[in-house]
Each structure stands twice: as structure tokens, then as C-alpha cells.
Amino acid sequence: MLNLDRTVRLAINTAAMDWEASPAHGVYRKKLEREGVESGLTTSVVKYDENTAFAPHPHPHGEEIFVLDGVFEDEHGQYPKGSYFRNPPGSSHAPKSPQGCELFVKLNQFQQGDTAQVHIETAKQPWRPGLVDGLSVMPLHSFTTEHTALVRWQPGTHFQPHVHPGGEEIFVLDGVFEDEFGQYPKGTWLRSPPYSKHNPFSEQGCIIFVKTGYMG
Template structure:
């Protein structure tokens, strides 16, 4: 399965364009944002757990990145309400579920084999935010290839001021972003290729976004295997 699989091209999805697709597990649905592979794939998705739904225990050979958007996401005996950011490194495993229901943003098989540490950050804890220039930033992960953060933009603030050397991906979490006269509300997703230029501007009430940069300079190919 190939969905927005040409990473040299810009890709985007408005929240009103979300199409929920059933997963193999009862009560779990996905909006596929990009995908290279079948059920086991390099994939970026928004995943919705109905109350009392679960996946059986499984491994993530290529790692898994999660941002909890709403509800409470649980794995094994740990519970993560909305706002938690998680990174489960390659070869790790878990049994995910949700008692009350949850919506999460998920990226699979997109980590370096050198990444070995679990990450769990509560982005609603004010101690995890810092002022950087005119905006507030919650740093989530950084290595030589990629940088991941949440960023709060003021009304009319431009997200990128330079060419996007390693590509970028963003998900609108609050407020609105405007690009090329198109408005992206909560749930809007944009992926910009390596060396792109784009004037993404926060709307009248500002915006909060998930932002990943640099990762598209080393995109895994279509022979990916893993869930």
C-alpha cells in the first residue's frame, strides 16, 4: 500500500478529509497520512481507540512515536492522558489499549536503529516548556537527523523563516495555520519535502503545532517490514 509515499513531494490533509479505516483489531480505526507497505509498514497515522479496545502484545522492530491527542492511551500497566509524548525504540514491544477511548498520532518504523531509550514527556507540564524567541517550545526529541517539538505560535507568526533543509512535518493541535490561502484547523497535517520553502502562518488566534524537522533527509525505502 502506498499513501503519500513520494517523500520528495509535498503532502497534506485537512481534518474534514479524514477517512477512518478499520484496523485488523476490533474497535481501532486509523486515518492513514502516509504509508509504505501493507499492515506492517512505514506509516504515519491518526489512530482512534474506542472505549475498551486494545491491540494484542506486539513488537515494533522499527520503533514507534506517539502523541496522545485526546482520551487516555494505555500500554501494559501505564496510562497516558492527552498531551503525553512517547517514543518506543526499535525492537521494543507493548500491549496498547484504552479503557475510556483515545485518539493518538502515531509514526511507525521511522527511527534509527541506534535509538535505544524510551521517552515519555507530559507536554501539559509547564516545566517542559521554554521561551525561544517569540514562541513557547516544548522540546521532545533531538538527534543528528531529526528534531521534534511542540510549538506555540502567536497570531500571524511565520513558522519557517528559512529553507527547510531536511524536510518538515506538522500537525495542528490548537488554533489554525494558513498556507497558500488554505486554512488548517486542529487535526490538519502537512509534510514538506527536503529543501522546501513554505510560508506557514498562524491564524488570528495563534496555533500550537507538533513539528518534526530533518527526518526526511534519510527516508526509509519501500522494502520496510514491521508494524
């Protein structure tokens, strides 16, 4: 078991972590949350070398992926950098990457009743104005209290202090995200517990992947 206590605030710079081999040749990962050796709740950064394939497998409790770099593929399509997709509980696929890729992956974390199949190429989607000047938002998925989005911060943007009753998770995709607790460069994974609060900003500008409202 790894980092499963969601009452603990975490900030992990994945760029400083070493890659670990997976059961599939040419596929590597950086483990962030893990319930079992090869099962259960999992959050990871995953790398596929060129011309790498993973054995066909099911996802009985769902899979959520954001493509960080390269092109990910399976029998259902191709997913270039910036793609966000959700394979619902009971789905299966045979993933591969002829070009190589890096992914942010969450397994077995769908809420009960969330069966939506989602595929969004964020590079082709519009940004919506955020709640303060300099902030833009791209909604990706919502179900009951859970909300997932990209948020873009122009340099010098400051947000108001706020609380996340259902917790918050962030992966920094570009630039440097900040709050009163520190600075978080590209590749940083943040997890803040339910009812945590902070005062976020970005002096340099950044783009972050954000999930809120999914922790009990």
C-alpha cells in the same frame, strides 16, 4: 503504498477523512503514509473506542505516538491527552484504552542508532521562548539531525521565511496554522520535502507538533 514520495508537499485535513477499521475490533485509523498493508513505514491517526485493546505486538523498528485525546494505556503505564512517547526498536507492548482515545502514530521511522525510550506529559512541561515574539517551543526529542517539538503561536505571530534542508512535518493540534500556501486548521497533517521553504504565521493562534531534519 501511500504518500511515500517525500519530494511531494502534502497538506491533508484528517478531520475530513473517514475512519477505516483496523484488524483489531474497535480500533480505527486514518492512513497518511503507508508502505505495506500492515507493515513498514506508517503514519496514521488512530482511534480506540472505549474498552478496546490491541493484541500484544513488537515494534522492531520503533513507534512514536502523540496522544491527541483521551487516555492511552499499556502494561508500562497510562498516557493522557498531550502525552508524547517513543518506544524504541525491539520494544513490544499490549495497548488498550478503557476510556477511549485518539493518537497520532508513526511506525518504523527511527534513525539508525536512536534507541531512547521517551515519555513526556506535555501538560506538565514548561514552554521556552521561541525565536520571535509570540512563539513558544517545547522540545520533545532530538537525535542527530532529527528534532521533534511542540510550537505554540500566539494570535498574530509571524515567523521569518526559512528553509528545511531535512524536510518538515507538522500536525496541527489546536487553532489554525498558516503560510503563503494556505490555512491549516486543527487536525491538518503537513509534510514538506527536503529544501522546501515557507513563511509561516498564525493570525488566530495555534499549537503544532513539528518534526524536522529526518528526511534524507
